[in-house]
Amino acid sequence: MSWAQTLPGLIAMTVLMVAPGWLLLRLLGLRGIVALGPAATLTIALSAGWAVLLGAAGVPWNLGTLALGLLLAVAACAGLGHLFGTAPWRGAGDAEETERAGPAPEARGLRTPPVARRARPGRGGATVAAPARGVLLQPAPLARPHLLLLAGVAAVATGLYVLAMARGIGVPERPSQVWDGVFHLSAIQAVREHGDASSFGGLASLYDYGYAPFYPAGWHGIVAVVPFLGPVPAAVNASILVVGVLWTLSITGLVRATWPRLPVAAAVVPALAHSFLALPVGLITQMGQFPYTYAHVLLPGLLTLVVLAVRNLPDLRATAAPALPAAVAAFGLALVHGSVWFSTLLLVAPLLVATAAGAFRRLRHTGARLPLAVAAWCALGLAVLASVPLLAGEVVDSVQAFEREGDDGYRWILTSLLVDRPLRSFGGYDLGGVATVVQVVVAGLAIGGAALVWWLHRGRWIAVGLVTSVALTAISWGPADHTLHWATGVWYSETMRLDALVIVCAAPLAAAALAVLVRDGVEVVRGIRPRESALAGQGASVRQGAPLRQGAPLREAVVAGVAVLAMVLASDGLRNTLRTYHAVESFVPDHLPFRMLANDAELELFRRAGEELPDDAVVLGARFRGTPYVYSLGGVDVVYPHLAGPRSADGRLLQAGIDEIGTDPAVCAAVERLGVTHFYTNTRDTGPEPWHQMAPLGDATLFTFRPGEGFELLDTGGLGELWEITACD
Known part of the structure; x- marks a missing residue:
């Protein structure tokens, strides 16, 4: 596009x-x-x-x-x-703005319809012009x-x-x-x-x-x-x-x-x-x-x-x-x-x-x-x-x-x-x-x-x-x-x-x-x-009755x-x-000085996921590997749709214990409760600051996990890999 x-x-x-x-x-x-x-x-x-x-x-x-x-x-x-x-x-709504004190607007070069004028008492009992009720000053x-x-x-x-x-x-x-x-x-x-x-x-x-x-x-x-x-x-x-x-x-x-x-x-x-x-x-x-x-x-x-x-x-x-x-x-x-x-x-x-x-x-x-x-x-x-x-x-x-x-x-x-x-x-x-x-x-x-x-x-x-x-x-x-x-x-x-x-x-x-x-x-x-500037005309000069230029x-x-x-x-x-x-520093993958969630090839993989995966698919993957994009670009549900950490017990369990999938029944139980069907990761190093510091924020195991037995590779793009989870079948 x-x-x-x-x-x-x-x-x-x-x-x-x-x-x-x-x-x-x-x-x-x-x-x-x-x-x-x-x-x-x-x-x-x-x-x-x-x-x-x-x-x-x-x-x-x-x-x-x-x-x-x-x-x-x-x-x-x-x-x-x-x-x-x-x-x-109603006709009155088009009155031009005038000041609420000082000379009549006609004396200052402004046009105001006669219907928009009325008199009101001023300081010392003097009568000054003011807008009629319902006339909008603008x-x-x-x-x-x-x-x-x-x-x-x-x-x-x-x-x-x-x-x-x-x-x-x-x-x-x-x-x-x-x-x-x-x-x-x-x-x-x-x-x-x-x-x-x-x-x-x-x-x-x-x-x-x-x-x-x-x-x-x-x-x-x-x-x-x-x-x-x-x-x-x-x-x-x-x-x-x-x-x-x-x-x-x-x-x-x-x-x-x-x-x-x-x-x-x-x-x-x-x-x-x-x-x-x-x-x-x-x-x-x-x-x-x-x-x-x-x-x-x-x-x-x-x-x-x-x-x-x-x-x-x-x-x-x-x-x-x-x-x-x-x-x-x-x-x-x-x-x-x-x-x-x-x-x-x-x-x-x-x-x-x-x-x-x-x-x-x-x-x-x-x-x-x-x-x-x-x-x-x-x-x-x-x-x-x-x-x-x-x-x-x-x-x-x-x-x-x-x-x-x-x-x-x-x-x-x-x-x-x-x-x-x-x-x-x-x-x-x-x-x-x-x-x-x-x-x-x-x-x-x-x-x-x-x-x-x-x-x-x-x-x-x-x-x-x-x-x-x-x-x-x-x-x-x-x-x-x-x-x-x-x-x-x-x-x-x-x-x-x-x-x-x-x-x-x-x-x-x-x-x-x-x-x-x-x-x-x-x-x-x-x-x-200059007798008075435009602003002065709205301040002291107006009160003194001097005409505005x-x-x-x-x-x-x-x-x-x-x-x-x-x-x-x-x-x-x-x-x-x-x-x-x-x-550039916020969008272009090859020019991101502090972050790299996904490059263009991996982003294209996320888009393809929306066409390749079934409607009920749910993808698990490290937040800082770019997994949230599987949802926003491909429309496929993910366990972690943003970079903030999970609060649910199952989300935290998968984050910390994914390496025990197939050996710990609790991990597969969490997978089933969340409906997880697929896994995404990439082979990129942890990268420059600050992402390698963010990995330990409850995400270290999931971030470094490499799929093996119990996973079936479906598609790749760039350094990204999309796998189907079979370990819990």
């Missing part, structure tokens, strides 16, 4: 993830980039929740039942949009130069990412060979086989616990039913390419919603976001953490909806239009990966606290009741975010139980964050290259953006999130006995996982800083003294485009070679 053959599947996956959510948000009144950005977030969240309901009802999970759930959601959003008065056919459409710039930057940045991943993986059917990746391949096969994508027991077949554990299956569910992709690895690898598109959309939507009067920021943020390594490249290749990557790539979409909801307070109907899908997205993304709930709490809490505090200040000055309503809604949001983890205490405790060895200091990790050094492998990575210098400039823009938005009163919560996430990332790397090390536990105390939060905050801040530089630079070149969109677009082009060229296509190596 070639990448060209996967093109229909890639298109189908992108459309399936984006189109339904966009339609739902459009029916609720959102439009433009702020509807497209959170679209995949809402689709996948709804899919995850719908899978739970279908699993509880015993209804099979497939593309048809998913489509049914999405159609029901479309009907619900159409009714809610009509009820709120924000639906497109950014105005981009000017054509800014829109063309956004389209060009998004196409280049996303295209470079897709190219790097496709080149690095090489073959669409080639599976990930990292620990988490092996599990998720088996999980996709389990969803397809059993028709259950519920996070509450849908993946029970992968465990020998004796009960159905909770495991977030939202990502597995939607990837498993995408048409035209066929083999499980092809579907998974297609999702690796598609996540680049979703990252571009979600981060652009967040920037557009946060700084609506900084159109250049939204146009350049795709390039800045794709310049970072950890998210999505590092997490989805070297870590193999597909659900975690998707959850945090989609997180900016959720934040976009939260920003719009807060912007529309205290109008209940206008606030509900983005707030309800935001709530659905929050719960749904937690079914993609639970850690994202804490990421949401970490980033949203400062926004809600600041909004509530501002409302109380207005209450003290004006005595009006509206600020009290704003504070109440913010307090409700915080209460929900903070209380839900208490209901899942056992799950949270199990995550925090992961132990990581810490480093003695923080210098290495802080330097790595500054230069965006790969956090795994690439020990000889050149920190002095031009590409790294460019990334230091991006980091400088992010730091400058954090200071800028703090001073100018818009997007402060993102600056707080940047500082907090950097601190947590450093703590996760540092000494394990640090007083606050426990706070990183909900992210498995994994440095790269927390680095994803750094990137979610750094990319928008860098975009805001670059946009201000471009805007003010254009005005300086034109010989005009709209700037020169064409000039801004040209200058920003040149800046992005220079960045791309100087950084080797956003470090495309390095990103390609990330994928």
Whole structure:
């Protein structure tokens, strides 16, 4: 299979993830980039929740039942949009965003329909313009130069990412060979086989616990039913390419919603976001953490909806239009990966606290009741975010139980964050290259953006999130006995996982800083003294009643485009070679520096096993010999479907006593109870670090066992051998 053959599947996956959510948000009144950005977030969240309901009802999970759930959601959003008065056919839902204080939008060059205006008391009894109830405040459409710039930057940045991943993986059917990746391949096969994508027991077949554990299956569910992709690895690898598109959309939507009067920021943020390594490249290749990557790539979409909801307070109907899908997205993304709930709490809490505090200040000055309503809604949001983890205490405790060895200091990790050094492998990575210098400039823009938005009163919560996430990332790397090390536990105390939060905050801040530089630079070149930047217009200048400058969109677009082009060229296509190596080190057997589960010939043997073995076959073999691939590639049941060790007594017995098969009746009894019919192994040495250290983890006997009497050779591929067990006949 070639990448060209996967093109229909890639298109189908992108459309399936984006189109339904966009339609739902459009029916609720959102439009433009702020509807497209959170679209995949809402689709996948709804899919995850719908899978739970279908699993509880015993209804099979497939593309048809998913489509049914999405159609029901479309009907619900159409009714809610009509009820709120924000639906497109109600007319009021298309009002362009204006500030809630200061001069009327007409004085600032914005168009707002007369039906969308009403008066409300301002400070000191003055009357200021505000949106009518039920009118959804959202950014105005981009000017054509800014829109063309956004389209060009998004196409280049996303295209470079897709190219790097496709080149690095090489073959669409080639599976990930990292620990988490092996599990998720088996999980996709389990969803397809059993028709259950519920996070509450849908993946029970992968465990020998004796009960159905909770495991977030939202990502597995939607990837498993995408048409035209066929083999499980092809579907998974297609999702690796598609996540680049979703990252571009979600981060652009967040920037557009946060700084609506900084159109250049939204146009350049795709390039800045794709310049970072950890998210999505590092997490989805070297870590193999597909659900975690998707959850945090989609997180900016959720934040976009939260920003719009807060912007529309205290109008209940206008606030509900983005707030309800935001709530659905929050719960749904937690079914993609639970850690994202804490990421949401970490980033949203400062926004809600600041909004509530501002409302109380207005209450003290004006005595009006509206600020009290704003504070109440913010307090409700915080209460929900903070209380839900208490209901899942056992799950949270199990995550925090992961132990990581810490480093003695923080210098290495802080330097790595500054230069965006790969956090795994690439020990000889050149920190002095031009590409790294460019990334230091991006980091400088992010730091400058954090200071800028703090001073100018818009997007402060993102600056707080940047500082907090950097601190947590450093703590996760540092000494394990640090007083606050426990706070990183909900992210498995994994440095790269927390680095994803750094990137979610750094990319928008860098975009805001670059946009201000471009805007003010254009005005300086034109010989005009900047009276206020776009951000300042949303802060103090608005309160003073000064008119805002709209700037020169064409000039801004040209200058920003040149800046992005220079960045791309100087950084080797956003470090495309390095990103390609990330994928190579995780997928290509002959280039795996730390692991070798199976080479291409052995992978082909696993695929043939699905055709050669009977339907009731069960294969036994060492986990680190690649046996889990017999299930995910060939569809044949195995005793150990992932790299984690067994918990059942029979699984452990076979692991430790397979060399006594034919002599110890207990071994054959375990074989019969588990239905084992075949055995797989290969003649490869234990190999480089760390696999020869992992073999003693209860797997030493099975790992080194060579079949003899009582085994019949059926097929070979590479160094792999597939045997039929006859010793227990």
